[in-house]
Amino acid sequence: MKLNLHEKRVLITGSSRGIGLAISEAFLEEGARVTLTSRHQSDLDQLKNTLSQRFVQSSILALACEFTDIERIRKLKEQINLTWKGLDILIINLGSGKSVSEPIPSIENFERIFQVNFDSAINTSREFYSLIKESRGSILFIASIAGVEVTGAPTDYSVAKSALIAYSKNLARKAARDGVRVNCIAPGNIYFDGGTWEEKVKADPERIQRLIETTVPLHRFGKPEEIAAAVAFLASERSSFTTGACLIIDGGQTARIF
Ligand SMILES: NC(=O)c1ccc[n+]([C@@H]2O[C@H](COP(=O)([O-])OP(=O)(O)OC[C@H]3O[C@@H](n4cnc5c(N)ncnc54)[C@H](OP(=O)(O)O)[C@@H]3O)[C@@H](O)[C@H]2O)c1
Structure with a gap:
């Protein structure tokens, strides 16, 4: 199946490692143009050099951005627009589950976690919406x-x-009138070197092995590229009738009849 992503202009938030990096590689493999982002320009420059050995260098932009800061998001939009004169696909990947296990986390924890997982996503989609609308992306x-x-x-x-999924579905209904499709993916446990699951496995390998065996029907972790493949498909014109969807990719962990 041809995804027809050649030359598409793609921004992926939080893409210097893990799922975001795998998504970037998937789009580059399809011949798309990709903006890699994280907070650290030196990491991104190094990554761009490495990726340039496999992909066309001019297809890669590497731009540091703190996505919890709306002014930085606006600056990123200017930079992308200056180089590519628009954007076709926006992948809001940034997020973090590093928090506490208390029954009721403190308000400071809620604020910090909402900032990274929710506020940054709303602000990024709002700031880039005009470009996506222009390209009917x-x-x-x-x-x-x-x-x-x-x-x-x-x-x-x-x-x-949960708030992010609700936002995605609300946006999908309203953005349809602009010819914009909006979807989301809900991954299960995704393992990669340097990721949070590697940390957990190192801390207590037996507990984590038991956890995966008892809760995931496929009895294994997912891989970043298994998420990336679905992202490329959902973002492509091959999914032209799909909007407002939330695709679960979790090895069967949450499969059940209500
Ligand atoms: N891994 C899993 O098992 C799993 C499961 C379900 C859902 N998810 C979701 O999938 C997404 C990606 O997860 P991941 O595990 O691949 O993440 P990760 O390893 O924590 O990577 C996050 C990326 O975002 C960048 N980043 C972090 N904070 C940033 C900020 N404030 N502004 C700009 N960039 C920032 C990081 O680079 P710097 O630190 O250098 O800035 C890195 O490139 C998240 O939304 C996560 O909630 C992950």
Whole structure:
């Protein structure tokens, strides 16, 4: 199947490692133009050099941006617009589940977690909406199964991801009139070197192995590229009738009849 993503202009928030990096590579493999982002310009420059050995260098922009700061998001928009004169696909991947296990996290925790997982997503989609509307493009949010049901993840993270899914679906209905499609993906446990699951496995390998075996029907972690493949499909014109969807990719962890 041809995804027809050649030359498409794509922004991926939080793409220097993990799921965001895999998404960037998937789009580059399809011949798209990709803006890599994180808070650290030196990491991004290094990554651009590495990726340039496999992909066309001029297809890669590497721009640092603190997505919890709306002024920085506006500056990023100017930079992208200056180089590419628009944007076709916006992937809002940035998020973090690093919080506490208390029954009721403090308001400071809620605020911090909402800032990274929810506020940054709303602000990024708002600031880039005019460009996506102009290209009749698509927006995709990376949520989590923690936003779909109660999995034992930190409460503030779970609530922030639920809010993100609700936002994505509301936006999908309203953006349809502009020819813009909006979807989201809810991943389960995704393992990669340097990721949070690697940390957890190192801290207590037996507990994590038990957890995966008892809660995930496929008995394994997911891989970033398994999320990236679905992102590329949902963002492409091959999904032209799909909007307002939330695709769960979790090895069957949350599969059940209501
Ligand atoms: N991994 C999983 O098992 C899993 C499961 C379900 C859902 N998810 C969701 O999938 C998404 C990606 O997860 P991941 O595990 O790949 O994330 P990750 O390893 O924490 O990577 C996050 C990326 O975002 C950048 N970043 C962090 N804070 C930033 C900020 N304030 N402004 C700009 N960039 C920032 C990081 O680079 P710097 O730190 O250098 O800035 C990095 O490139 C998240 O939304 C997460 O909630 C992950």
